Amino acid sequence: MLLYLFYRPAATASCRLPRMWLLISFWSLLYLDTVWASVTVYSQLPLGQATATAAAANYTGAAAYDPTVLNPPPIPDPAPGTQPFIQLFNSNTSQGGLSIPISGSFYGFSIEMSVANQVLGVNSTFLQVPFLNIMAAFKQRGGSPRIRVGGNTQETAWMVDSIPGGKVLIKSKGNSSNPTQTPALMLSPELLYMMNNISNLVGVKWFLGIPMNDTQNVRLQIGELGESILGPNILGFQVGNEPDLYGRHGVGGRPASYSPEDYFNEFGVMMAAINNDTNMPTKNNIIGPSVSTSQWTMEDVFNTGYIPAYTHNLGAISVEKYPDDNCLAVFGGAGQPKVPQTEFALYLDHTAGVNIVKPFLNASAIALANNKPFYMFETNTASCGGFPGISDSYGAGLWALDYGLQMAYSNFSTALLHVGGQNVYYNPFTPPPTNQTSFHQWTIGPILYSALIVSEALGPTDTAQVVDLNPNNANILTPGYAIYEQGTLARVALFNYVTDPTGAHAYTASLAVGGGSSGQPNGSPQTVKVKYFNATSVSQKFNITWAGQTFGNTFESDGRLQGDLDVKTVSCNNNICQIYMPAPSFALVFFTDTAYTEATPDNPQTFSTTAQTRVKNTATVDAAVLSTSNGHSGSQGRNILGSTSLEHNKATSTYVPSTAALVALAFCAILIGHHNYLE
Numbered sequence: 001m002l003l004y005l006f007y008r009p010a011a012t013a014s015c016r017l018p019r020m021w022l023l024i025s026f027w028s029l030l031y032l033d034t035v036w037a038s039v040t041v042y043s044q045l046p047l048g049q050a051t052a053t054a055a056a057a058n059y060t061g062a063a064a065y066d067p068t069v070l071n072p073p074p075i076p077d078p079a080p081g082t083q084p085f086i087q088l089f090n091s092n093t094s095q096g097g098l099s100i101p102i103s104g105s106f107y108g109f110s111i112e113m114s115v116a117n118q119v120l121g122v123n124s125t126f127l128q129v130p131f132l133n134i135m136a137a138f139k140q141r142g143g144s145p146r147i148r149v150g151g152n153t154q155e156t157a158w159m160v161d162s163i164p165g166g167k168v169l170i171k172s173k174g175n176s177s178n179p180t181q182t183p184a185l186m187l188s189p190e191l192l193y194m195m196n197n198i199s200n201l202v203g204v205k206w207f208l209g210i211p212m213n214d215t216q217n218v219r220l221q222i223g224e225l226g227e228s229i230l231g232p233n234i235l236g237f238q239v240g241n242e243p244d245l246y247g248r249h250g251v252g253g254r255p256a257s258y259s260p261e262d263y264f265n266e267f268g269v270m271m272a273a274i275n276n277d278t279n280m281p282t283k284n285n286i287i288g289p290s291v292s293t294s295q296w297t298m299e300d301v302f303n304t305g306y307i308p309a310y311t312h313n314l315g316a317i318s319v320e321k322y323p324d325d326n327c328l329a330v331f332g333g334a335g336q337p338k339v340p341q342t343e344f345a346l347y348l349d350h351t352a353g354v355n356i357v358k359p360f361l362n363a364s365a366i367a368l369a370n371n372k373p374f375y376m377f378e379t380n381t382a383s384c385g386g387f388p389g390i391s392d393s394y395g396a397g398l399w400a401l402d403y404g405l406q407m408a409y410s411n412f413s414t415a416l417l418h419v420g421g422q423n424v425y426y427n428p429f430t431p432p433p434t435n436q437t438s439f440h441q442w443t444i445g446p447i448l449y450s451a452l453i454v455s456e457a458l459g460p461t462d463t464a465q466v467v468d469l470n471p472n473n474a475n476i477l478t479p480g481y482a483i484y485e486q487g488t489l490a491r492v493a494l495f496n497y498v499t500d501p502t503g504a505h506a507y508t509a510s511l512a513v514g515g516g517s518s519g520q521p522n523g524s525p526q527t528v529k530v531k532y533f534n535a536t537s538v539s540q541k542f543n544i545t546w547a548g549q550t551f552g553n554t555f556e557s558d559g560r561l562q563g564d565l566d567v568k569t570v571s572c573n574n575n576i577c578q579i580y581m582p583a584p585s586f587a588l589v590f591f592t593d594t595a596y597t598e599a600t601p602d603n604p605q606t607f608s609t610t611a612q613t614r615v616k617n618t619a620t621v622d623a624a625v626l627s628t629s630n631g632h633s634g635s636q637g638r639n640i641l642g643s644t645s646l647e648h649n650k651a652t653s654t655y656v657p658s659t660a661a662l663v664a665l666a667f668c669a670i671l672i673g674h675h676n677y678l679e
């Protein structure tokens, strides 16, 4: 989505701002005062205390750290029932209506190609430790994390042998006399070596973008080198990003009339080039069409004969979708910018996820019928950076959980949450601005928790099947899902979207397994384990916890979950397990020991960093040591580097390096000091 911002200005009448302004707005500050004017803000005050409109209104820093806190939507009348009964079945066949098997790596991340050097690392020997820690957490829950490096910036990317200073990429400024020209992105093979080193450490598997701006002069070097350097760590190559916007944005000089048929033909040129390229031996891992669906539907593309024509190349069918946009607030133009307070409620019930997915149910079924997985290749709360107070709130965390499980239920096989730069509100994780890397750490967004929780909900077996339970008389504020693994009930996910600090709108769900009205044998376990995703209000931005643990607040995270694991054990009586759901809350209920243990790392693998040299702005390599993290402890360590001699002293937070740690030390380092990137 990143370069949407660059393309948009000249392409649409509503965006008439000079490029310089855009660069400023994009890479440094956003001034959105008009948006705030009518917004009442709780500025970091607990719910119910005096509101303040001034603080956030005067905020002029980068979007990623915007302090705006909105009001939770009012409690609806009638309110949802507080005693829902949910009948469940032990086996997937009795339950019925389930999805295809889904991987625990379902939720991954989409990293704009041009910001890979901020998020992943500086070069193949200087990786971002917080990023490694985050990925390790995913690997230990759902399996190998899936990351796409691509986006609009892939279209003008070109590979060179090397870049001075050993850099992985640079953006050239482009032609300043032409404000719509996307700055070309120069990549070096070092980017791919860096990605491969990340894979070796934390098992990340990659989707890589191949440029399609110019089918007269096809550039496949990214694919060729990608295959030779990354080998099996490549999941697929995306050819063409949002081609339905090629005409509107003039990508590669294409005319406004650019049609699905034009795309079909050009995609054919790309496939022929790949099929003839002996340096790209894998032919069947191409991802397309990746339309944004703002101009064409998936069916418009399918109607060209796309799938049968390219079935030997297509590894998956992809779409990219943001449910809303904040473009007027960012770029100005005719009309009123959307008001975050008004938009907020649109994210805070079950229909949000259902309605994003609905237009793609047909496409998902068509993909499935053609034996192609269906991917949501780029998504987030809203395009043009998301909304202050929404995209970075606990409410967005609930939204991403519901939306993710809804996509899984609807037979999507992967969904990638987009990561932009400093000037978006929606990042799951944000490295500090480059001039602050010496004293600030990363900022974790609520949707990172959602992605992690979905990987726990689905587990590592690749057999998870998801069903939308529509409990509580299908009340849209209290949705729920059941997840089966190996054909057996493994977990239930419950939501309460209502915010009510009085407790009057908490509910208690009675989960019945087999027995009673099911006509099935009694199947309830004696006890279930419950993990909560917690905050006191949907608008809360700080102190969000998952099973008692947190990544920390703004600028606080080294990518590790901190604090002691807090898991509730609930006794079940007469085959009924009663789960208390505060307003608001999300709970994941584990029905078997396996369902719990496989999603709860005993001995988390983390790459720790030492902090003492951070105050100096020297780019010396800092120590990276492997350690266990706080919380859950046990004997069956599963850290992926295979160390068996890890110790962690909770009282003093001392981390003892192991042999594996010293290996890690050799090529991992915290990013400190100033480094230059992008403009």
Ligand SMILES: *[C@@H]1O[C@H](CO)[C@@H](O)[C@H](O)[C@H]1NC(C)=O
Residues within 6 Å of the ligand: 122, 123, 124, 125, 126, 165, 166, 167, 619, 675
């Ligand atoms: C990688 O980046 C670090 C930090 O900028 C630098 O010290 C190191 O020399 C670089 N390595 C190579 C091989 O360029």
Ligand SMILES: *[C@@H]1O[C@H](CO)[C@@H](O)[C@H](O)[C@H]1NC(C)=O
Residues within 6 Å of the ligand: 124, 125, 193, 194, 196, 197, 200, 667
């Ligand atoms: C990291 O990349 C460099 C090449 O730049 C390579 O020499 C080194 O062996 C790699 N490390 C791992 C663990 O793959």
Ligand SMILES: *[C@@H]1O[C@H](CO)[C@@H](O)[C@H](O)[C@H]1NC(C)=O
Residues within 6 Å of the ligand: 155, 156, 157, 158, 184, 185, 213, 214, 251, 252, 253
């Ligand atoms: C495509 O991008 C490359 C690299 O930025 C550029 O050299 C080339 O001129 C572009 N082609 C078109 C048709 O715009």
Ligand SMILES: *[C@@H]1O[C@H](CO)[C@@H](O)[C@H](O)[C@H]1NC(C)=O
Residues within 6 Å of the ligand: 097, 098, 099, 100, 361, 365, 368, 409, 410, 411
């Ligand atoms: C998902 O696929 C399964 C298996 O083909 C099918 O039974 C189910 O109806 C599909 N789900 C949706 C929501 O279309």
Ligand SMILES: *[C@@H]1O[C@H](CO)[C@@H](O)[C@H](O)[C@H]1NC(C)=O
Residues within 6 Å of the ligand: 044, 542, 543
């Ligand atoms: C987070 O929680 C801690 C401990 O309960 C409290 O001291 C702190 O003020 C909270 N921070 C915010 C921003 O709410």
